[in-house]
Amino acid sequence: MIETAGLSKQYPRVTALDRLDVRVGEGITGLVGANGAGKSTLIKILLGLVPATSGTATVLGHDIATEGARIRALVGYMPEHDCLPADVSASDLVVHMGQMSGLPYAAARERAADVLRHVGLAEERYRPMGGYSTGMKQRAKLAQALVHDPRLVLLDEPTNGLDPSSREDMLALVRRIGTEFGIAVLVTSHLLGELERVSDNVVVLDGGRLLRSSATVDFLHRTGSLLVEVQGGPDADRLLGQALVDAGLGARPADGRLIEVEIRDEATPDVIRDLTVELGLGLVRMQERHHRIEDVFREGGAGSVPPV
Amino acid sequence: MSHPSDAAGPTGSAAVIHDLGYRPYTGPRLGESAIARSLYVTGLRHTYGLGRSARSKVLPMLLLGLMLLPALILVGVLVQARTILDLDEQLVAYSTYPITTQLLISVFVAAQAPALISRDLRFGTISLYLARPLLRRSYVLVRLASLTVATFVLVGAPLLLLYVGGVLADLPLGRETGRFLAALLGALLLAACLSGLAAVISALTVRRGLAVAAVIIVLVISYTVVSTIQGISDDVGSESVGEVAGIFSPYTLVNGVQVFLFDSPAATATPPSTDAMGVLYLVATVLSIVGSAIAMLVRYRRVTG
Numbered sequence: 001m002i003e004t005a006g007l008s009k010q011y012p013r014v015t016a017l018d019r020l021d022v023r024v025g026e027g028i029t030g031l032v033g034a035n036g037a038g039k040s041t042l043i044k045i046l047l048g049l050v051p052a053t054s055g056t057a058t059v060l061g062h063d064i065a066t067e068g069a070r071i072r073a074l075v076g077y078m079p080e081h082d083c084l085p086a087d088v089s090a091s092d093l094v095v096h097m098g099q100m101s102g103l104p105y106a107a108a109r110e111r112a113a114d115v116l117r118h119v120g121l122a123e124e125r126y127r128p129m130g131g132y133s134t135g136m137k138q139r140a141k142l143a144q145a146l147v148h149d150p151r152l153v154l155l156d157e158p159t160n161g162l163d164p165s166s167r168e169d170m171l172a173l174v175r176r177i178g179t180e181f182g183i184a185v186l187v188t189s190h191l192l193g194e195l196e197r198v199s200d201n202v203v204v205l206d207g208g209r210l211l212r213s214s215a216t217v218d219f220l221h222r223t224g225s226l227l228v229e230v231q232g233g234p235d236a237d238r239l240l241g242q243a244l245v246d247a248g249l250g251a252r253p254a255d256g257r258l259i260e261v262e263i264r265d266e267a268t269p270d271v272i273r274d275l276t277v278e279l280g281l282g283l284v285r286m287q288e289r290h291h292r293i294e295d296v297f298r299e300g301g302a303g304s305v306p307p308v
Numbered sequence: 309m310s311h312p313s314d315a316a317g318p319t320g321s322a323a324v325i326h327d328l329g330y331r332p333y334t335g336p337r338l339g340e341s342a343i344a345r346s347l348y349v350t351g352l353r354h355t356y357g358l359g360r361s362a363r364s365k366v367l368p369m370l371l372l373g374l375m376l377l378p379a380l381i382l383v384g385v386l387v388q389a390r391t392i393l394d395l396d397e398q399l400v401a402y403s404t405y406p407i408t409t410q411l412l413i414s415v416f417v418a419a420q421a422p423a424l425i426s427r428d429l430r431f432g433t434i435s436l437y438l439a440r441p442l443l444r445r446s447y448v449l450v451r452l453a454s455l456t457v458a459t460f461v462l463v464g465a466p467l468l469l470l471y472v473g474g475v476l477a478d479l480p481l482g483r484e485t486g487r488f489l490a491a492l493l494g495a496l497l498l499a500a501c502l503s504g505l506a507a508v509i510s511a512l513t514v515r516r517g518l519a520v521a522a523v524i525i526v527l528v529i530s531y532t533v534v535s536t537i538q539g540i541s542d543d544v545g546s547e548s549v550g551e552v553a554g555i556f557s558p559y560t561l562v563n564g565v566q567v568f569l570f571d572s573p574a575a576t577a578t579p580p581s582t583d584a585m586g587v588l589y590l591v592a593t594v595l596s597i598v599g600s601a602i603a604m605l606v607r608y609r610r611v612t613g
Contacts, residue, residue: 049438086431
């Protein structure tokens with residue numbers, strides 16, 4: 001779907017993208033990075049809105065440098081920032097944008113009604129968008145990106161500014177676009193947790209460089225450690241931690257009052273249980289720890305990338 | 309609009325909402341010229357508030373009405389009193405009508421150029437356009453075309469009314485047609501000059517109110533200053549000063565071009581009196597139109613959406 005080679009974007013003062021080599025395939029790809037990591041810049045370059053300083057890229061087999069119009073006919077784009085005129089209804093805008101993508105008027109009307117229904121804008125689609133809630137605006141923005149039945153959609157922070165329940169709805173919608181609708185999705189977010197649930201693959205950007213690109217499942221592999229929670233006094237976790245270290249196990253404090261214990265062999269859970277009993281503490285839970293995408297950053301960010 | 313649940317089901321009886329699932333689009337996808345035409349038509353309609361809220365129809369429609377009203381009265385007088393007053397030509401010449409109504413035209417351009425230009429910048433809608441097949445320069449030129457034609461309709465409509473009235477009042481058909489067509493060309497040049505100028509000003513700000521005020525000030529003040537200078541220079545006998553001054557307002561400029569090209573009645577105290585000055589007026593008009601188009605293209609080169 002998307003392939004970049006040595007793609008760089010140099011602004012007078014910042015390097016937004018630094019020799020980026022990325023491949024994005026079918027399905028849903030999450031593009032993750034902190035604010036300013038180069039996500040939006042990458043999307044704008046792929047659309048041909050901003051020229052790259054160096055390097056090449058193809059989208060759906062078309063060169064971004066020479067075939068921008070071809071690409072833009074086949075791609076849908078949902079910008080991060082506001083882009084909806086306040087005095088126009090969602091219905092009118094989506095019809096107009098369908099025409100702007102080359103659909104004849106009648107077809108644009110039919111498609112607009114369809115996609116507005118799919119994104120969940122009901123009667124309010126005939127009202128001016130100035131009065132919309134953030135959730136409705138995001139839906140309208142998504143609808144205009146889908147109206148021409150693109151082969152690929154680029155969604156820039158679709159969950160931005162949404163409350164938790166609207167966020168879930170939007171993520172479910174993104175999932176449906178990638179699976180049910182059969183449209184490839186590149187979706188960005190600075191919230192790492194939410195993309196690991198909807199995307200098949202994750203690309204992690206940091207400071208304009210590629211930190212990691214792999215299937216989402218690879219991010220979530222087992223880490224080989226246990227999370228243990230005990231109760232029985234204000235410093236119960238510290239007591240057990242010390243006992244575990246004395247017993248020769250690798251243990252360190254984790255989130256909250258949890259203890260993370262490295263699994264040395266099959267007997268490790270038994271050792272933890274016995275030590276807890278010896279100390280007179282109550283074992284609340286013991287579970288295998290799974291990676292989250294956040295850990296990719298925590299595990300020493302740039303360390304996993306060759307230094308410049 | 310029919311509500312989905314109002315639609316009769318396949319059996320024609322039950323009102324059921326069917327979830328058809330996602331249907332891919334397999335129909336035709338039109339090329340750039342069709343997209344440009346669609347954008348042009350939408351822009352033209354929007355300048356008159358068509359397809360927008362009821363409130364945005366008020367001003368353009370009111371101005372169109374006010375533009376037509378004097379023409380309607382003039383036609384009425386011409387038709388009714390032609391024999392009594394022994395009239396042989398229009399009460400107000402086609403070429404002077406736009407200058408008589410210049411304030412209305414300026415208000416129209418000042419209100420509608422920002423609606424068409426600043427609006428896309430202010431709401432960020434421009435990024436939705438730029439992410440679509442239409443090229444950036446096509447977008448800019450199409451927007452200019454919509455505004456120009458909308459202004460041309462405003463300036464040309466009363467002229468058409470005068471012409472039809474003139475024909476009905478049995479004014480010489482050939483002579484009237486010639487004058488009318490010359491005036492239409494003048495209307496087109498005026499519309500292009502005003503639209504270009506107003507578009508450039510509107511593209512410099514995302515604040516609609518600011519753009520409206522700036523366009524009004526530039527158009528009205530330039531006309532007032534120019535016509536004052538022309539009046540004074542005519543009084544003191546140094547017409548060439550007034551003739552040069554006439555270049556600096558679109559209204560006096562285009563009127564001068566009409567005087568030079570078609571020998572139309574002048575609406576200013578000091579129309580271009582020599583061929584050299586006439587050519588200068590013509591060149592200034594072309595430069596103004598082409599220059600504002602180029603300025604717009606340069607301005608939008610930096611817009612990244």
